[in-house]
C-alpha cells in the first residue's frame with residue numbers, strides 16, 4: 001500500500017523568516033485537526049536559503065513535516081560556483097529533491113543527461129527524487145500527451161536498477177496547467193498516472209510499479225483536490241505550487257487528500 005503524499009513546492013518564494021512562519025502555522029493547523037501523519041506524508045520544498053530554518057524548526061518541535069529541495073548539483077564537491085550537492089542537502093535532513101521541473105528545464109540548461117545524473121546523485125545520498133514530467137499545450141493538441149510524459153520518464157529512469165526505480169516519485173505536471181488555474185480533469189490525471197505506472201511495470205516489474213508514487217501537479221487547490229484524488233486512482237497525491245504558500249490553503253489540501261485517499 002503506497003502512502004499518499006502532498007508536497008508543497010515553494011519555488012522562489014518565502015525567505016527564512018516567512019518559511020518558519022509558514023511551517024509553524026501549517027503544523028499548528030494540522031495539530032488542531034488531529035492530523036494523522038502516518039496516513040499521509042506532508043512535505044515542503046523551500047528555496048535553498050530557507051531549508052536550514054525549516055529543518056531547525058522541524059527538529060526542535062519534533063514536527064512530522066518532511067522537507068527537501070527543488071534541484072541539486074550533479075557533482076559532489078569542488079569548483080562549481082553556486083551549486084549545492086546532494087550530500088549537503090542530505091546533511092540538512094532533506095528527504096526529497098525535485099528533478100526536471102518544467103521551470104528548470106526552461107530557464108536552466110538541464111538536459112536529459114543532467115537529469116539522469118541528478119537522479120543518481122539524489123539516490124546515492126539516500127534521498128528520493130521527484131521527477132517532473134508533462135506535456136505542453138502543443139503536445140496536448142497533437143494528442144500525444146501520454147507518449148510524451150511516459151517518454152520523459154523512460155529517458156530519465158531507463159538505466160536505473162529495480163531498487164532505484166522503486167524509490168522514484170513521478171509528478172505528472174502538464175505544463176499548461178502550471179500556475180494557470182487550468183487544472184487537468186481527473187480523467188486526464190488518471191490516464192497519465194496509469195500510463196506512467198504501466199510503464200514502470202513493463203520496464204522494471206509489477207513490484208516496482210506498485211511502489212512508485214505518482215503525483216499530479218498543476219493549479220491544485222482545496223477546490224479541486226478531493227475530486228482529483230478520489231477519481232484518479234493511480235495518483236498518490238499532489239505537487240502543489242502557489243497554493244502551498246498559504247498554510248491555511250495547504251492545510252486544507254493536505255486534509256482533503258488524506259480523506260479522499262482513505263475513502264478509496
Ligand SMILES: O=C[C@H](O)COP(=O)(O)O
Pocket residue numbers: 009101173177178179180181217218219220239240241242243
Ligand atoms: O511544482 C508545482 C507545480 O509547478 C504546480 O504549480 P501550481 O500549483 O502553482 O500550478
